[in-house]
Amino acid sequence: MQRTVETQPADAEVLAGYREPSQLVRDKVIDRVDEHCRAFIALSPFATLATADAEGFPEISPRGGDPGFVHVLDEHRLALPDRQGNNRVDSLRNLSVNPQAALLFFVPGAEETLKVFGTTSLVEADALGIDLVEFGRAPKSVVVLTVQRAYFHCGKAVMRSGLWDPERQVDRSTMTPFGQVLKDHCRLETPLPDDATIRADLAREL
Structure with a gap:
């Protein structure tokens, strides 16, 4: 309704x-x-x-x-x-x-x-x-x-x-590493693990 x-x-x-x-x-x-x-x-x-x-x-x-x-x-x-x-x-x-x-x-x-x-x-x-x-x-x-x-x-x-167009996929290396994004957003003093480590940790918790 x-x-x-x-x-x-x-x-x-x-x-x-x-x-x-x-x-x-x-x-x-x-x-x-x-x-x-x-x-x-x-x-x-x-x-x-x-x-x-x-x-x-x-x-x-x-x-x-x-x-x-x-x-x-x-x-x-x-x-x-x-x-x-x-x-x-x-x-x-x-x-x-x-x-x-x-x-x-x-x-x-x-x-x-x-x-x-x-x-x-x-x-x-x-x-x-x-x-x-x-x-x-x-x-x-x-x-x-x-x-x-x-x-x-x-x-x-x-x-x-062009969501499904492979030619329009973004090269992840052109983006700021996600660990850096989190560090900045959370105003952390120490760096977080690199993106490969973060992704591997996430994959273990699917």
Whole structure:
């Protein structure tokens, strides 16, 4: 269900410059995970999870795993295992006070993306009676999303970005080492390990 909010006058002027969406764009929104959504989710190894706190301040978190790491329980429910991370659990804290959430699914090589919106509940890892072990580990918990809206988003953004184009991949050596970034952001006195060591440590905790 779409919320009605008051639009600021200046914002309304900007919005007035956009044409109305086509009927096709309006009609593509469905209230379930159909066979096409299910097939896309089964191929997706990466998604972003959008949440907000009680005051509406947003959070977005990358989530990934083997293709199909988000499980389709039925046409109205998805299960997103929560894997070991940095223990900030910002998304889960948000969902505990504001259960509305959205998932944006990507499939490598596909220019379209899939958006799924709904309300959530947090359950224990063994509450669903399905095998959620991945990379040799059970999840810490599971986010169950009850689907209210789902639709495919056109590929223009991915086309513009060249996201899957190997020729447009950035050489990591041209970027500041991540250990240096963390040192600067955290105002540390001593240096952190090099990026290869950091990545190896992360890989052991997948």
